[in-house]
Amino acid sequence: MKFLSCIAAFAFVDLSVAQKVVKHNFDILRGSSFEKAQKYQTPQFVKRDDDEYEFFINNMETYYQMNISVGTPGQDMAVLLDTGSSDLWLYDSAAKYCSKLATSTSSVATASTDLLYGATPSDFINPKFDNCGGIGGFDSDKSSTFHRNxxxxxxKYGDNTTAEGYxxxxxxxxxxxxxxxxxxxxAAFTNSTPVFGIGLPGAETTFGEYFIASENYTYENLPAKMxxxxxxxxxxxxxFLNDVDEDVGSVxxxxxxxxxxxxxxxxxxxxxxDGGLQVTVSEIDIQKGDxxxxxxxxxxxxxxxxxxxxTYLPNELYETFQEFTNATWDDNIEQYYYDCDEIADTTISFDFTGAKIxxxxxxxxxxxxxxxxxxxxRYDYDDVTYFIxxxxxxxxxxxxxxxENLEISLAQAKYNGGKEDVEEITKKGVPSAVKAKYYSDTYIIGEHDVTDATSLLYHSATPVVSATTTSSNSKATGTASSSSASSSSKGSASSNSLSSSLLVSVFGLLSMLSFA
Structure with missing residues (x-):
């Protein structure tokens, strides 16, 4: 999903031992647009004419840019690596509309590569832009190996950026x-950045709501094709995205x-x-000192x-989180902020059914x-209650x-870890990985209720917020295959999305007063 924000230029790295592994390092860049991003940038505020400040996500975005060559002979392209979507698309060299993000339609709440289904071609925004900003457009007529189907x-993405083509x-x-x-x-018509989606086949647009059910299909995207x-x-x-101050990561x-x-x-x-790489969050703890x-x-x-x-929280949790972490609202920038010294010893712990980060x-x-x-x-799309x-x-x-196995393995990132220790992943799973303690106790579409939601108490801390979630007629088909088995397409504004209500415990709130 392209909740856009940093560029990364991928360079091929040859592994010292012949393995079925393909590694790329990328430069992490930030900027006001894909073509203007640079290293060592941070998000910025923009000053308005009335001397107040506004903050827009799209004014300092982060991109992980993959440099690729397409066709025969090769044509150089730059695309945004994205685990939240599944399609690769490029600029058409003959595009009438190209390049920069549609900042007039983006906002803090919607700067995203989250896919929006249910849109029609008439909903697409086609502002006039420059000639692809030097990122590169693909000329299919110049490739002897191109086949058009x-x-x-x-x-259409969650930030209202779009692309249309063939x-x-x-x-x-x-x-x-x-x-x-x-x-x-x-794409001949677009106001977005070219994207290299490497997610599940079920999130491919060919399996989305733009196609009638009888014509839906999945295809082999990059990971499956490799x-x-x-x-x-x-x-x-x-x-591996590396530390915030570093400018190189790797896939x-x-x-x-x-x-x-x-x-x-x-x-x-x-x-x-719905075809997305979602996992179950079972607990979030706030630790301040001991x-x-x-x-x-x-x-x-x-x-x-x-x-x-x-990171985006559902409406019901957003304000509570800011309150419990002692954030202060600033009317000028319309954002919450902290005293930097006061948060030095505060840590947020995420528990994914036993995998903790x-x-x-x-x-x-x-x-x-x-x-x-x-x-x-805040993530405030109607009826969408999951975290991003x-x-x-x-x-x-x-x-x-x-x-292949519909699994995600997580560990605490280690920066400056020394010499590489690379091992192949096989069809049996990730080497040296262990199953989470509560591996099978995951969110089940259509079967979630308050009893299940509040039963996962992994430690003795007093609960502050519990979840009560209901669901109606959600699709839950998927694929654990690298080929074109069916899976439901992911939609952040779907009528099949989950709804949730959150109960705040008075006793939990009182327990947090000792943090102040």
Whole structure:
């Protein structure tokens, strides 16, 4: 999903031992647009004419840019790596509309690569832009190996950016790695950044609501195609975003690097809902010094999304989180902020049915005007209650996405881990990973109730927020195959989405007063 925010230029790295593993390092860049992003940038406020300040996510976005070559002879392209969507699409070199984000339609609440289904071509926004901003447009007429399949391509993301064009197949080269006949789209009308989605087949737009049910299909996207071509054993990859001050991260297709994490690599189930890479969050704790209290307990859906810069909480939790972490509202910038010194010893602990990741509260902030502004935002689409855990969460975790077995393995990220220790991932799963203690106790679509939600008490802290969730007629089909087995497409504004109500415990609130 492209909750847009940082660029990364991928460089092919040859592994010293011949393995079925393909590694790419990428530069992490930030900027006001894909083509203007640079290293070492941070989110910024923009001054209005009335001397007040506004904050827009799209004014300082983070991109993980993958440099690829497409066609024969090769044409150089730059695309945004995204675990939250599943399609590769490029600019058409003949596009009338191209390049920059539609900032007039984006906002803090909607800067996202979360896919929106149910839109029609008439909903698409086609502002006039420059000539692809130097990112590169694909000229299919100049490639001798391109095959057009005459199927229309339509996609709309959660930040109202869109793309429209046609589908085809061609040779795609990433570093020295060649993938023949890879399916991708060419967009003639767009106000978005080209995206290289590497998620589940069920999130592909060919399986979305733009197609009638009888015509829906999935295809082999990059991870699946790499497995079919024998470049990797199974459609799986590891993502390491590195520390916030670093400018290089890595993605490892088909492998895991044990030097990039500490503790156990713990495996959890992917929640099979609408084709997305969601997992179950069972508890969130807030720790200040030696004091711990449970902020949220139950079963919540959480999307792990490298295409999203910040972290988003559902409405019901957003205000409570800011209150419990002693955030202060600033009317000028219309954001919550902290005294930077006061949050130095505060940590947020996320429990994914037994896999735990700790994130310093400072990682969820960025400095501006001497303040630590909150990087936790509100996710306020109707009827959508899941978390979106973006880059400011993911940089604290080492994450392995096993698309074959519908599993995700997590561990605490280790920066400066020394010499690489790379091992192949096989169809049996991720090497050295252990199953989470409550591996099977996941969010179940249509069967979730308050008893289940409040029964997962992993430690003795007094619960502050419990979850009561209901569901109606949600789709739950999926695929654990690298081929084109069916799975339901992911929609952040679907009529099938979950609804939730949150109960605040008075006793839990009182227990938090000792934090102040």
């Amino acid at each position: 005459k199927t229309e391509f339509l996609i 589908w085809g197949r061609d040779l795609v080269t990433i570093g020295d790695t060649k993938i023949s006949n890879l399916t991708f789209a060419v 497995a079919t071509e024998g470049l990797i054993n199974t459609p799986a990859y590891s993502l 490892l297709f088909g492998g895991v690097d044990h030097s990039k994490y500490s503790g156990n690599l713990t495996t959890v189930k992917v929640v099979d809902w 004091k711990v209290a449970a902020f949220a307990q139950g079963k919540y859906l959480a999307l792990l999304d490298s295409g999203t810069t910040l 700790e994130v310093p509260l400072k990682s969820f902030t960025f400095k501006q005007f001497g303040k630590c502004v909150s990087g936790i935002q 855990l973006g880059d400011n969460f993911l940089r604290n975790a080492y994450v392995v996405y096993d698309l």
